[in-house]
C-alpha cells in the first residue's frame with residue numbers, strides 16, 4: 001500500500017477548470033462537479049480516466065453531457081475509472097456526502113454547527129471525484145447553497161453572484177482565477193460574524209481583510225488582524241511578494257486537526273491559533289497566533305502560487321514557509337529569544353523523532369499515509385535546511401534565488417531540486433553535496449576537539465561528523481555542514497579575530513565541514529581561546545566538545561553570541577544534572593554544584609540587557625531535553641535531579657529571585673509587546689523558583705498574582721504553580737474558581753485541563769480519567785484530546801511512565817477509540833509509546849504490549865503505519 005517517490009508520473013489527464021455546486025445538508029449534501037479535462041501532453045492517448053474518491057455515493061455521471069452506461073465506468077472504495085475518454089472533454093458527476101458523520105475532520109465536516117473543509121493533503125477526494133494530487137491545477141467556480149442556518153457562505157476567490165432560492169434557501173457563487181490544486185479548495189458555511197479591515201499593497205491594490213468567527217468571539221480578533229497586516233507588509237519588504245486577490249479571509253473553527261490551513265483566499269484556522277484576548281490567551285498564545293497567521297499568509301506564495309509536484313516535496317512549501325515565519329517573528333519580537341525557543345523545541349522534539357522508529361528524511365521516498373508526514377522533520381528540520389542555505393549563499397543571493405524561484409515557477413507544481421537550483425544559480429555555489437540534507441534521515445553528530453599552541457599562536461580545531469543509522473538507511477554519507485564559530489579569548493573575554501589559511505574572516509565566521517573528518521588551523525591567535533561553536537545553531541546537529549565547567553561558566557559570561565551564551569548555560573546545567581542523575585541512581589546523596597549557583601547569581605545580579613533572554617538563561621533544560629541527552633532514559637532520576645537543582649538554586653538565590661520578581665511586576669495595561677512579555681517571563685521564572693521551595697513570600701505572591709486576575713499569562717502561571725504545589729489548600733480553590741469562571745470558553749478550558757494533568761503528584765492519572773468525563777471534554781475535539789491526553793503523555797513524564805503501566809494503558813485505550821473517530825489525531829497521539837526503545841526493560845515490555853494491543857485492532861492506515869514501524 002505504500003507510495004514511492006520513484007514512481008512519479010504526470011497525471012494522464014489534467015483539469016483546466018472546475019465547477020462545483022454544493023447543496024448543503026448535514027446528512028446528505030449534494031455535490032455536483034463539472035470537470036474540464038484534457039490529456040496531459042506527456043501521456044499517451046487512450047488511457048482511462050482515473051479519479052480519486054472515498055466515501056462518496058455516486059448519483060449521476062455524464063461525459064460531454066451524455067450519461068454514462070454502467071459498463072462505461074467502474075468504481076472501488078478509493079477511485080472511479082471511466083474506461084474510454086476523448087482528448088478534451090468535460091465530466092459531470094453528482095455525489096452525496098454526510099458532513100455530520102465526518103469525525104475524521106478531513107473533507108467537508110461540521111464543527112459547532114458550521115460547515116467547513118480541510119482538504120490537505122487528500123481530503124478533497126472525500127468531497128467529489130477528482131484527480132486529487134497537487135500537480136493538477138485548475139481554476140475553480142463554486143456555488144454554495146445553504147439554508148437559514150447558514151447566512152454566510154464562503155469559498156475561495158471573489159464572490160461574483162448571490163441570490164435567493166425557493167424554500168428559504170440562498171446561494172453564493174465564488175470564482176478563484178488562480179489555478180490551484182484541490183488541496184487548497186475551501187468552503188465554509190454557517191452563522192458567522194466578521195471583523196473587517198483593509199490593506200493597500202505596495203503596488204496599490206486595495207485588499208479587504210475579513211476574520212470570521214462565532215459571535216461571542218468578536219472581541220478576540222484584534223491581534224490576528226494586526227498580525228496579518230504586519231505579515232503582508234513584511235512579505236512585500238523581505239521577499240517582494242504581494243497579495244493577489246481583492247479579498248483575504250480567515251475563519252476560526254473549533255474542531256481542527258492541525259493549527260491552520262492556507263486555502264487560497266480563505267484560510268481556515270483552529271480557533272486556538274487565531275483567537276486572543278488578554279484575559280483568555282497567554283503571551284505564548286499571542287506569539288503563536290502571530291506566527292501562524294503569518295505562516296498561512298506566506299503560503300500564498302510559498303505553497304499556493306508555487307506548489308508541490310507531489311507530497312514527497314511537502315517540505316518545499318512547509319520548510320520554506322516555517323523559515324519565513326521564523327524570520328518574521330524574529331524581526332517583530334526579540335530575535336535571540338525566538339531562536340532560543342525554536343532551537344530548544346527542535347533539539348527536544350525533532351531530535352527525538354530522528355532517533356525513533358518513524359525517522360525519515362526531509363524528503364521521504366515512500367509513505368503509506370501522507371497525513372503521517374506533517375512532522376517536525378518536514379516542517380522544522382526543513383526550515384533549518386533552508387536557514388543553512390540562506391547562511392551558505394548569503395542574504396542577497398538568497399533573495400535573488402527566491403525571486404528567481406517565484407518568477408520561474410509561478411503557477412507550477414515543482415520539486416525541492418527546483419528550489420535549490422535557483423539558490424545555486426543565484427549564488428554560483430555548488431550545492432550538490434548539500435542536497436543530501438534532503439535525502440538522509442537522522443541527526444548528524446559532530447565531535448569537536450581543539451588545541452592551542454601558545455608558541456605558534458595557533459588554534460587547531462578538528463571536527464568529525466557521523467550520522468547514526470536510521471530505519472532503512474543503515475549507511476550515511478558526510479554532509480555539507482556550515483559551522484558558525486568564534487574564538488573567545490580567555491584573557492580579554494572578547495571574540496578574537498579569526499585567520500584561517502591566511503584569510504582574515506572577522507571575529508565570527510562560518511566554516512564548511514564537508515569531510516567525515518576535517519582540520520581547521522587558525523593562525524595569529526594571540527591568547528588561549530575557548531571556542532564558541534555552532535553559533536545560533538547554524539546546523540541541525542548534535543555537537544560535542546570536551547568543555548570543562550569553568551569553560552562553560554566563562555562562555556556564559558563572555559560569549560559574543562547571545563544564543564551560545566544561553567547554550568553554554570544549558571551545557572553547564574546539563575553537566576551538573578548528569579552528576580545528580582547518577583547520584584540518584586546510585587542512591588548516594590545529591591550535592592549541588594556551586595558553579596551553577598555562582599553562574600546563576602552572576603546572571604541575576606548583572607545588568608539585564610535583554611530580560612527575555614535572561615529568563616531563558618535562568619530556565620533549566622526541560623525533562624524531555626535532559627532525557628534526549630541520556631543513553632537510557634531514567635524518568636524518575638531525571639525528575640528528581642532537576643527538582644533538586646531547582647530547589648538548590650531557589651534556596652541559594654531566594655532573595656535575588658524575590659527582588660527580580662518585584663522589579664518586574666507591573667500593573668500597566670496588558671499589551672503583547674516584546675518589552676512587557678520579557679518582564680512577565682522574567683518575573684514568572686523567578687516566581688517558579690520561589691514556589692519550588694514553597695517559600696512563604698513566594699506562595700503569597702502566587703496567590704496574589706492569581707487573584708489580581710490581570711492577564712492570562714500571569715493568571716495561568718500562578719494557577720500552574722499553585723496546582724503543582726504539594727498543598728491542596730492552594731490548588732483546589734484556585735482550580736475550582738478558574739474552572740467555574742471559564743466554563744463557557746473552550747480555549748480556556750483547554751488550559752485548565754493541561755494545568756491539572758501536568759501535576760507531579762502520583763494520583764494525577766486518576767484525575768486524567770476523571771477529567772475525561774468532564775462535560776467540557778470530548779474525544780471528537782482534537783484540541784481537547786491534545787490538552788488532556790496529549791499533554792499528560794507528553795509532558796507529565798514521571799506519571800505517564802508509571803511502573804504499573806497504567807499511563808500506557810490509558811494512552812492505548814484512547815488511541816484505539818480515536819482510531820475509529822479521527823485516524824490522523826490517533827496516529828499522532830500514539831507517538832510517546834513508539835519511543836519505547838529509550839527506556840528500561842520493564843517499561844519497554846509494558847509499552848510494546850500496549851502497541852501490540854493497538855495492532856490487534858482493525859486499524860486505519862494512519863495508525864497502522866506508525867504502529868508497524870514502532871514494532872518493526
Ligand code: ARG
Pocket residue numbers: 118120121257258260261262295296318371374824
Ligand atoms: N498546510 C497546513 C500548514 O502547515 C497544514 C495542513 C495539514 N493538514 C493535515 N490534515 N495534515 O500550514
Ligand code: ZN
Pocket residue numbers: 295299317318321
Ligand atoms: Zn504550512
